[in-house]
Amino acid sequence: MTDPILPASNHDDxxxxxxxxxxxxxxxxxxxxxxxxxxxxDEWRRAVRRHRLLRMTPAAAAALAAAAAVLFLVARTxxxxxxxxxxxxxxxxxxxxxxxxxxxxxxxxxxxxxxxASIPEGxxxxxxxxxxxxxxxxxxxxxxxxxxxxxxxxxxxRMRLDSGAVYVDSNGVARVEILTxxxxxxxxxxxxxxxxxxxxxxxxxxxxxxxxxxxxATHEATEGVQIQALADGSIxxxxxxxxxxxWDWITLAAVPFEIxxxxxxxxxxxxxxxxxxxxxxxxxxxARVADTIILHGSIDGLTPADALAAVLPTTGFTHRTREDxxxxxxxxxxxxxx
Amino acid sequence: xDEWPPEATAATDAWLARRMLxxxxxxxxxxxxxxxxxxxxxxxxxxxxxxxxxxxxxQTTMIKGIRNIHTWRGQATLFTWLCTICRHELSRRARPGRxxxxxxxxxxxxxxxxxxxxxxRTVELPDRALERRETARQVQVALDTLPAHYGNVLEWxxxxxxxxxxxxxxxxxxxxxxxxxxxxxxxxxxxxxLVLTEGSSRSTGNA
Numbered sequence: 001m002t003d004p005i006l007p008a009s010n011h012d013d014x015x016x017x018x019x020x021x022x023x024x025x026x027x028x029x030x031x032x033x034x035x036x037x038x039x040x041x042d043e044w045r046r047a048v049r050r051h052r053l054l055r056m057t058p059a060a061a062a063a064l065a066a067a068a069a070v071l072f073l074v075a076r077t078x079x080x081x082x083x084x085x086x087x088x089x090x091x092x093x094x095x096x097x098x099x100x101x102x103x104x105x106x107x108x109x110x111x112x113x114x115x116x117a118s119i120p121e122g123x124x125x126x127x128x129x130x131x132x133x134x135x136x137x138x139x140x141x142x143x144x145x146x147x148x149x150x151x152x153x154x155x156x157x158r159m160r161l162d163s164g165a166v167y168v169d170s171n172g173v174a175r176v177e178i179l180t181x182x183x184x185x186x187x188x189x190x191x192x193x194x195x196x197x198x199x200x201x202x203x204x205x206x207x208x209x210x211x212x213x214x215x216x217a218t219h220e221a222t223e224g225v226q227i228q229a230l231a232d233g234s235i236x237x238x239x240x241x242x243x244x245x246x247w248d249w250i251t252l253a254a255v256p257f258e259i260x261x262x263x264x265x266x267x268x269x270x271x272x273x274x275x276x277x278x279x280x281x282x283x284x285x286x287a288r289v290a291d292t293i294i295l296h297g298s299i300d301g302l303t304p305a306d307a308l309a310a311v312l313p314t315t316g317f318t319h320r321t322r323e324d325x326x327x328x329x330x331x332x333x334x335x336x337x338x
Numbered sequence: 339x340d341e342w343p344p345e346a347t348a349a350t351d352a353w354l355a356r357r358m359l360x361x362x363x364x365x366x367x368x369x370x371x372x373x374x375x376x377x378x379x380x381x382x383x384x385x386x387x388x389x390x391x392x393x394x395x396x397q398t399t400m401i402k403g404i405r406n407i408h409t410w411r412g413q414a415t416l417f418t419w420l421c422t423i424c425r426h427e428l429s430r431r432a433r434p435g436r437x438x439x440x441x442x443x444x445x446x447x448x449x450x451x452x453x454x455x456x457x458x459r460t461v462e463l464p465d466r467a468l469e470r471r472e473t474a475r476q477v478q479v480a481l482d483t484l485p486a487h488y489g490n491v492l493e494w495x496x497x498x499x500x501x502x503x504x505x506x507x508x509x510x511x512x513x514x515x516x517x518x519x520x521x522x523x524x525x526x527x528x529x530x531x532l533v534l535t536e537g538s539s540r541s542t543g544n545a
Contacts, residue, residue: 014528015492015496015524015527015528016495016496018473018477018527018531019477019481019492019493019495019496019497019527020496020497021470021473021474021477022473022474022475022477022478022481023474023497024493024497025375025379025478025481025482025489025493026378026379026382026389026478027375027378028374028375028378028389028392028393028396029389029393032378032390032393032397033374033375035393035397036370036374036393036396036397036400037370037374039397039400039401040366040370040374040397040400040401040404041366041370043400043401043404043405044358044366044404046405047358047359047404047405047407047408048358048359048360048361050408051359051408052361087430138398138401138402139394139397139398139401140397140398140401171397
């Protein structure tokens with residue numbers, strides 16, 4: 001294309017001058033990019049699964065639609081009218097047992113078939129003594145509610161825990177604030193558990209920093225620390241491991257991790273996130289190998305620790321733990337597939 | 339005509355969206371890495387320059403985009419579509435106590451349409467410099483408006499001083515193809531930049 005006004009070389013100079021004037025475009029932080037990538041990747045996997053369901057053969061789709069219509073009518077009859085949604089701020093990921101959802105003044109029930117249901121702003125969740133809930137907010141944060149919990153989502157960043165326990169994996173969301181009867185808990189890009197009972201509250205931090213505002217004072221809990229604020233006003237501080245059986249309920253509340261077709265590296269990411277460990281490799285080449293090993297089978301019902309013990313021997317890897325670190329190494333001459 | 343044809347980008351985007359929905363991880367990576375930083379800068383320019391908040395907004399935008407990518411019909415490029423989602427997210431977050439999204443030249447619907455289309459015409463670059471900072475910002479907006487690889491090759495060429503052979507190596511293409519791409523990127527950039535500067539002059543009452 002010829003330019004009627006300026007010769008091409010001048011154009012080049014001018015474009016170059018402008019680009020140099022602007023300098024390098026601002027970039028998000030590497031940590032922020034990694035967090036967003038992880039959250040987007042999870043959402044993409046779910047989108048692909050949904051799309052595959054929608055792409056079934058017309059006959060199968062028609063049969064499924066008919067079944068869904070019947071289920072809808074049954075559910076509607078059993079539960080009454082659907083709760084009108086206001087502003088949607090997230091989705092239900094996983095339900096075990098029957099969980100009550102209170103929204104816009106109406107109560108409905110969430111159960112194992114409620115995965116994917118939208119969450120309106122202001123929703124209140126009540127889990128029974130034998131039921132848990134996993135939620136995913138639109139900002140990427142993951143929430144898990146333990147048994148016997150009453151919890152309100154005021155909006156995407158403000159919540160209220162009346163009783164029971166919530167686990168927050170903020171996935172890089174800058175500010176999360178949880179109100180409780182006796183304190184306000186704020187975090188900055190963390191993973192932590194907050195538990196409230198008549199005796200007070202307890203915060204246990206896996207990653208990052210959590211601030212507890214109670215009685216006009218701020219207390220800070222860092223990784224591996226727990227703070228208890230008791231009803232009599234006393235504050236107790238103690239160390240708290242970031243992994244172990246006390247954290248297992250978090251995994252039990254979540255969508256079961258499917259290892260079929262995943263790489264060993266993806267499985268290890270899950271182990272690290274759910275189990276509270278840091279995963280490292282004894283040599284860099286082992287990390288590259290972990291990216292290439294495809295897993296098969298199922299780890300349903302296993303905790304991250306049990307799953308690690310079950311899966312690793314089939315992959316040509318071995319591991320040992322040191323405090324909160326899992327160190328992996330290849331067994332010489334092996335690179336198996338589960 | 340050897341201009342950047344918007345329909346080519348649309349076709350590439352449509353192919354990308356289809357591959358993503360089929361479960362192609364390379365397509366996901368291309369989508370994420372081709373858009374996240376651009377959406378981040380889009381948010382950063384409208385939220386008062388808070389980088390942490392912009393990362394949150396960009397993350398939410400990407401998640402909502404992926405969740406709804408099956409509804410994208412290709413009337414706009416994926417980036418333009420993501421910008422629409424981002425605008426809604428910024429508005430949703432603008433509540434009492436939070437600053438409202440900052441309207442910018444490129445938010446004008448007419449400017450937006452023209453940027454999306456980048457009309458195939460050549461206009462003289464403005465012979466007087468706009469205020470330096472605003473010009474720099476508009477240059478970055480123009481670069482972000484182009485397909486990601488157009489913006490990248492211009493930065494490689496003019497900021498990193500990379501020669502055509504190296505650009506070709508980075509793109510895994512021939513030097514001839516890289517040279518051609520560079521030419522198209524320059525012209526597309528000029529058009530996008532002119533749309534912005536013309537819009538800016540119009541909104542401030544300048545001729």
